[in-house]
Every structure is written in structure tokens, then in C-alpha cells.
Amino acid sequence: MSIDLIIHSANQVLTLTGDAPKRGANQGELSIIRSGAIAIAGEEIIAVGDTLDLLALADTRTRKIDARGKIVLPGFVDAHTHAVFAGNRANEFEMRLQGASYLDIQKAGGGIMSTVRATRTALIDDLVEQARARLDAMLAHGTTTAEVKTGYGLDTANELKMLNAIATLNANHAMDIVPTFLGAHVVPEEFKGREDAYVDLVVNEMLPTMTNYKHLHRTQVQVLQITNSSLVTRHSPLFCDTFCDDGAFTLLQTRRILTRAKELGFGLRVHADEFANLGAATLAAELGAASADHLMVTRRDEMRAMAQANVVAVLLPGTTFGLGKKDFADGRAFVEENVPVALGSDINPGTCWCESMPFIIALACRYEKLTPAEAIVAATINAAASLGIANQVGSLAPGKLADALIADVPDYRHLAYRFGANPIETVIKRGKIATRMNADERG
Amino acid sequence: MSIDLIIHSANQVLTLTGDAPKRGANQGELSIIRSGAIAIAGEEIIAVGDTLDLLALADTRTRKIDARGKIVLPGFVDAHTHAVFAGNRANEFEMRLQGASYLDIQKAGGGIMSTVRATRTALIDDLVEQARARLDAMLAHGTTTAEVKTGYGLDTANELKMLNAIATLNANHAMDIVPTFLGAHVVPEEFKGREDAYVDLVVNEMLPTMTNYKHLHRTQVQVLQITNSSLVTRHSPLFCDTFCDDGAFTLLQTRRILTRAKELGFGLRVHADEFANLGAATLAAELGAASADHLMVTRRDEMRAMAQANVVAVLLPGTTFGLGKKDFADGRAFVEENVPVALGSDINPGTCWCESMPFIIALACRYEKLTPAEAIVAATINAAASLGIANQVGSLAPGKLADALIADVPDYRHLAYRFGANPIETVIKRGKIATRMNADERG
Numbered sequence: 001m002s003i004d005l006i007i008h009s010a011n012q013v014l015t016l017t018g019d020a021p022k023r024g025a026n027q028g029e030l031s032i033i034r035s036g037a038i039a040i041a042g043e044e045i046i047a048v049g050d051t052l053d054l055l056a057l058a059d060t061r062t063r064k065i066d067a068r069g070k071i072v073l074p075g076f077v078d079a080h081t082h083a084v085f086a087g088n089r090a091n092e093f094e095m096r097l098q099g100a101s102y103l104d105i106q107k108a109g110g111g112i113m114s115t116v117r118a119t120r121t122a123l124i125d126d127l128v129e130q131a132r133a134r135l136d137a138m139l140a141h142g143t144t145t146a147e148v149k150t151g152y153g154l155d156t157a158n159e160l161k162m163l164n165a166i167a168t169l170n171a172n173h174a175m176d177i178v179p180t181f182l183g184a185h186v187v188p189e190e191f192k193g194r195e196d197a198y199v200d201l202v203v204n205e206m207l208p209t210m211t212n213y214k215h216l217h218r219t220q221v222q223v224l225q226i227t228n229s230s231l232v233t234r235h236s237p238l239f240c241d242t243f244c245d246d247g248a249f250t251l252l253q254t255r256r257i258l259t260r261a262k263e264l265g266f267g268l269r270v271h272a273d274e275f276a277n278l279g280a281a282t283l284a285a286e287l288g289a290a291s292a293d294h295l296m297v298t299r300r301d302e303m304r305a306m307a308q309a310n311v312v313a314v315l316l317p318g319t320t321f322g323l324g325k326k327d328f329a330d331g332r333a334f335v336e337e338n339v340p341v342a343l344g345s346d347i348n349p350g351t352c353w354c355e356s357m358p359f360i361i362a363l364a365c366r367y368e369k370l371t372p373a374e375a376i377v378a379a380t381i382n383a384a385a386s387l388g389i390a391n392q393v394g395s396l397a398p399g400k401l402a403d404a405l406i407a408d409v410p411d412y413r414h415l416a417y418r419f420g421a422n423p424i425e426t427v428i429k430r431g432k433i434a435t436r437m438n439a440d441e442r443g
Numbered sequence: 444m445s446i447d448l449i450i451h452s453a454n455q456v457l458t459l460t461g462d463a464p465k466r467g468a469n470q471g472e473l474s475i476i477r478s479g480a481i482a483i484a485g486e487e488i489i490a491v492g493d494t495l496d497l498l499a500l501a502d503t504r505t506r507k508i509d510a511r512g513k514i515v516l517p518g519f520v521d522a523h524t525h526a527v528f529a530g531n532r533a534n535e536f537e538m539r540l541q542g543a544s545y546l547d548i549q550k551a552g553g554g555i556m557s558t559v560r561a562t563r564t565a566l567i568d569d570l571v572e573q574a575r576a577r578l579d580a581m582l583a584h585g586t587t588t589a590e591v592k593t594g595y596g597l598d599t600a601n602e603l604k605m606l607n608a609i610a611t612l613n614a615n616h617a618m619d620i621v622p623t624f625l626g627a628h629v630v631p632e633e634f635k636g637r638e639d640a641y642v643d644l645v646v647n648e649m650l651p652t653m654t655n656y657k658h659l660h661r662t663q664v665q666v667l668q669i670t671n672s673s674l675v676t677r678h679s680p681l682f683c684d685t686f687c688d689d690g691a692f693t694l695l696q697t698r699r700i701l702t703r704a705k706e707l708g709f710g711l712r713v714h715a716d717e718f719a720n721l722g723a724a725t726l727a728a729e730l731g732a733a734s735a736d737h738l739m740v741t742r743r744d745e746m747r748a749m750a751q752a753n754v755v756a757v758l759l760p761g762t763t764f765g766l767g768k769k770d771f772a773d774g775r776a777f778v779e780e781n782v783p784v785a786l787g788s789d790i791n792p793g794t795c796w797c798e799s800m801p802f803i804i805a806l807a808c809r810y811e812k813l814t815p816a817e818a819i820v821a822a823t824i825n826a827a828a829s830l831g832i833a834n835q836v837g838s839l840a841p842g843k844l845a846d847a848l849i850a851d852v853p854d855y856r857h858l859a860y861r862f863g864a865n866p867i868e869t870v871i872k873r874g875k876i877a878t879r880m881n882a883d884e885r886g
Contacts, residue, residue, distance in 0.1 A: 088860070090857050094856060359862070413534075419764070421580050421797070422864070
């Protein structure tokens, strides 16, 4: 087989071998190859190893990139995003600086509902174009795969519109996207006082409709004349997520929604314990959810239940930072309790407009007490595991997708040690150079 | 006069009119021009105003940049950096995550002294090359002028080597640099137990030697065949700074050093109240220092003394973040007490490797309770005032240096609302396009 690309002479290649999520003390295992290289053919990694061994595989048409003094690692997997939305909420940001709480803003008719109103009136093309700029920035910061949620439509037609925007981006953007249906993001204003009627709508109409998503996706794709392959259609299930918290959905409502979703074949995720502990982490363990996310106020016994049930803890420190809060999720406790920990940006217009996984890593080390190695594991293989695609992405191994990053730092710890700027110099997505920057062009 | 460049049609041009530092409630005054433009000839701003008015000034050779949907603002002025150093301290970063304190690390022979050892053995060319990469990244994030301190030499020869590295960068790099002598950064290990003898060395040998700096600088410049103009030689005084804190210099030692520096004609800055309150903010007011910096544990009465004496409060939230600490300086209190507030990155290898002023702004709003407008004022005109160059940079006005940024956001609040990525699309430095990025190249 002819090798298309060899990245060689890296100070460190972080392979993160294996397809399983990593837990506890073993999270330190980045499986580093010094003076390492990776060889790529088409969209796949062909070999990972010593530079001299791999350079021997090159032929005349092999492109070579010298990564001397730098590190190579798997593309980041962002386990939790709301990257598709219309408009912005810079106004509310200022309100919040002046003391208004998330729930205050929501009760005042702002918050999520203002994004819902903007998203409902947006055309699908607008949603796609506005999200594309964010995906571009995410890709430039090393995110090669991201989960993206619906949840700003909150009626069947607009949730489908969001899902189609997500599918369109997945088909047209270099990044691979795993979609999640989040019809139960918040009760929309027109259902105020009739919350259970909205849950009925989610359970009885939206969920069954979304199970036709693959069909709809196929037909939409044909209409849009999208021809390239996509991770969604090939590999990943559609996930269902529910925001279980004060001001969102009760534990009982969450149970109804997720139980029905499971019956219909959805993978499960849950927004758990962001503000109040309503028991959602335990529910996630009981239902065998792929992930529970946020987890700001989760108890140790709930962590142990998650560990037992293989529920990945998706921590979202960007949101805590975005809100200017000082109490972050206790990442160390999840590691101690043997829960596999993943990271997500949670990019969204209300609390966290952040495209940078390197920043999330820097934050998780300082305020959630992960080690740099644990944070890198959390941003790659464990995030992939939470999305059910750890056999395809999240580590550098033969047969996996050639999603790899060159970072212009001499050692993996610099990804967390430095912050605020973008350490990622080159992004390889499915074997193609997606972005490449000189130092003075880099953000 | 022929116009070289017009940036036009900006959603907002933030002019920040005036040369004086802004205080208190008036910090909200960004003096915004909607659908605004700036006109540049050579290195200077010629006009600022309405797009149609300014476009009428164009001739056939005027270059035009359309900033539709974006904002234009003055280049950032970074009021406090240690951007020149050798090596890195990623090891200690991991130590600190595991519970070691700044002073623990310092006492263990690491901390600042490990950078001092690396800097002493580095050739001047190495210092320049290592710093250049950081200045490139700072410039890409919009910093067009930065203060840079010595302080990793800690003997006369090596402090001079650092000063020459700073002068070389100022002459060769697009960014303008204001130098500060920080021989009293920490007592070097060879003076352990003889701290006052080191203060003697600073006062009796280093300070008088550094007053010959301009002479040395000129000769060095000739040797290096540097010909272009530089802000240092033309406009700014040499500053003297002292780190007054537990583990560094006592108030008495600080008073000796700064008093002598003042007699010799240095402008004064002081590292005050970062860990312990030793009275350095009050001393800064008494001596008429240009700035007091850090100010984590400053009392209200001290703030009032600073306000009275026109001492600029330089806040450095990146360091608090870098250390993973939760208690930030109380920016709101300084505003309330009418102290002009400036921001700096404090980029340094020990506690804060951060090249991004937009990130510092995002941090200051969330954790030091500045409004977005106050934070922008702090990162431009007030930082310039703290460096004695507010008549040249820090606002957009005819006659000032043409240091301007185009940010790809529709409103100034987005500079703080979004975080982690770089909102700066185009950097104009002294009338020349220093960096220009497409969205997908931006970090």
C-alpha cells in the first residue's frame, strides 16, 4: 500500500493505545513514542512507531512533515456541544456580570428561550452558515470530531430542522459530527404551566419522529446533493439527551423521556447535576447511559454507580468558567472513583462561547484537578468512548481514522501549562491537512 | 497628504478618545462610532470618523479594508510582562497541580531561580529567538505595545544582557516594547542569607549601570546594525520595578531600591500585594509610582491613596488563573475607588504562559468584575497611561500611532463574552498590516 503522508521526528507521539475508555491511575498512560512517527494512507492510519522505521515505508509520492521539537497526538473529540444555534447573547452576558443568575435570566424570558426564538425563525442555511464559522474555529484548535445537540427548536419541525442542519454540516464540513436529539433541553415558553404536556410531546411525537432520522437524513442528503461519506450515517447511533435540573426537567420527566428513547434504540446522555442534584447521575447508571454530563454536585456514591455501569463522566469546565463561578466539578473525585472522565467544550450562546479544547484542558487541570495526561485522555479516547466511536477515533493506531494534530510544544504537558493561545499548528482530518498555521498566524 | 490605508464600514469603531487614563464610571466611555472608519498615512492615524466622510479622503493608491459586521479598536497595550526568558517550567506546573505552593517551589530551589539559571547560561541570541515566538503570538492576539521586564539575570552582566535582548526585540520586532529593569525580582540563591547585600548590589551597582542603558542601547544597536526607529529610544523612560512580597523583598528594601531609582530618573512600578500585604501599594502612592501591579490583597484605604497619587492599578488575572487560584484581585473595588485600572498578561514561565490579551479581558470581566467596556479601557488607554505613552498609543485619534485591530465580532462585548479562541482578525501596527487571518486560520 502506498503511504500518502508521514509525520515524523516528533519529540513525542501520544498514541493513547486501545479503544476502551481509560480509568483512574491508568489515565496517565499516554503511550508516548519518542522520536515517533505516524504513516497515513487515504483516510486511515497505517502505522505508528519509530521515525526511522516509518520513513522506510515512504515512496516517491509520500508527503513528509517534519515535527521536530513538536508533539503529535490524536485529534480532539469534543463530547458535548451546542454548536448549532442562531444569534448571540452578549447582552445577557453583561446582565450576568451584574449579578443576574442563569435561572433569573431564564425566568425573565431570556436565556435559552431567546436562542430558541432566534433558531426557530432562522432558515436552515443560516443555521448552517453561523455554525460553520464555529466549527472552523473548533477545527483550528484541534477538534476533529464533535458531538452536536439539537435543543433550540423545541417543537417537532424545528428540532428536525436543527437535526438536518447538523447532518448538513457533518456532510459538508471536514469535522465529523455525532448528533444528539435534545428536545428536552428546556420546556418552551408556550408550555409554561403545562410541562408534562411538553414531555408528552417529546415522548409521543418527537422521539418516534427522530427515529426516522436516518431516513430523513438520507433523503435530505439526496436533496442537498451531498455525496461524501459521513460518520453519522456510517457508524454512530443517534443519541437522546435530557436536561435534568431545577428550571428544566424533573427526574421523573427525565426518566420517562430517556426510558422511551432507550426503547426506541437511542443512545442516552443526560445533563446531570449542573445546578441541583435531582438524581440524574444515578438514573444514568440505572439506564446504562453512554454519558452523564456537567456533574457539578454529584455525590461519591453516585460516582461509584456510574463507574459500575460504565457511564462516562463528561466534564464541562468551560461553562463554569463562562458563568464566572468558582466551584468547578471535582474531576479528581471521578478519577478516584474509577469513572472514565471525558471533556467537552459545551460551546453554546448562553454560558460558554468557547471553541478551544486546549483551553478546556488548561481549565480542567487547574480547576478540576486532572493531571495533564488525564485531561488529554479525557479530550480524546474517553470522549470518543462516550460517543461510541472509540474504535474509530481518539487514539493513534493502525486502522483508525487519520485524525491527528501537530502541536508546537516540546512536551504534552505544555498543552495545559500554557493557556489562552492555540498550541495546535497542524490539523490532519481523515488524512487531509485541514489547517496548517505558522506561529505568527496562530491564534 | 496621501492616505495609505482606510479601514471602513465597521459596525463599531472604539476610539477611546483622549490621552488620560479613565477612571470609575467613565470607564464605560469607549466613544463608539457606528459605521465608522479610520484613515492612516505612514505610521500615523490621520482621521477617525464616519465611513462616508473618510472614504472621500481616499485617492487611487489608498488601500481599503472593509470591516463590515466587525469592530475596530486600538491595539492592545500589555502593561506587565516577563516575555523574555529561557527554558520553561512545565515540570513545576505539574508539581503545583499536586499541591506545591509558589513559595514551596521557590524554597525548593525551583521557581524563579530555575529560569534565572537557564537565562544566565543563554546567549542573547537565544533569548531573543525564544522571546520572538511569544511576541509573534502576542501580536497575533492584538498586542501592539508591551512592557517587558528584566529580572531573570539577577547580576549586573545578565541584567544588562536581558535589557539588550529587550532592546534588540524592540528594534527588530513589529511590536513596540517598553523596558523595565527588575533586578529586584527575587534574591538570587548565591545571596541566600545576605539579602541586604543583594539590595546593596542593586542600589549601588545595577541601578547606576542601567542609567547608562540608553548609551549601551545605542552602541549595541550600532553593533547589531539595527536601523529602524524604536519607541524605547524615542519616547519612553526606563522603568524600575521591585517585587515586594513574602519570599521576595521587604517593604524597607523595596523603599531603598525605588527611592534610589527615582533619584536616578527611572519611572517606578512595583509588584505589590500578590501574596502578602507588606504596604507596597501605599509606598507606590507615596513615591508617585506609575503603577502598582497584582494587588490581590490591597485594602480600600490603600486604593484611595493610589487614586489620589494617580498610580495605575495593573491587574494580572492570568497569574491567578495560571496558579489555579479562586480569589482574584477585586477589580470592581479599584473602579469604585476611582483608581485607573489597567490589565497585563504577566506572561512568564512560572505562573502564566499566556500570550492573549483577549483572554485576559474575558478573565477580568468574569473574575475581577470589570465590565467589558472597563476591561477594554484597561487593556488599551489605561495600560498606555501606566507606561507613560498614552499620548502615542491606546486610543484611535489623529496624530497617534496607527496601531489598530479588526476583531471579527459584531459588538465590543463579544471580546469578553466569547473566550478561548482569538477574536482578532487583522492587526495594524504603525500603519502596516502585521497579521491578517481568515476565520479558519485563526487560533
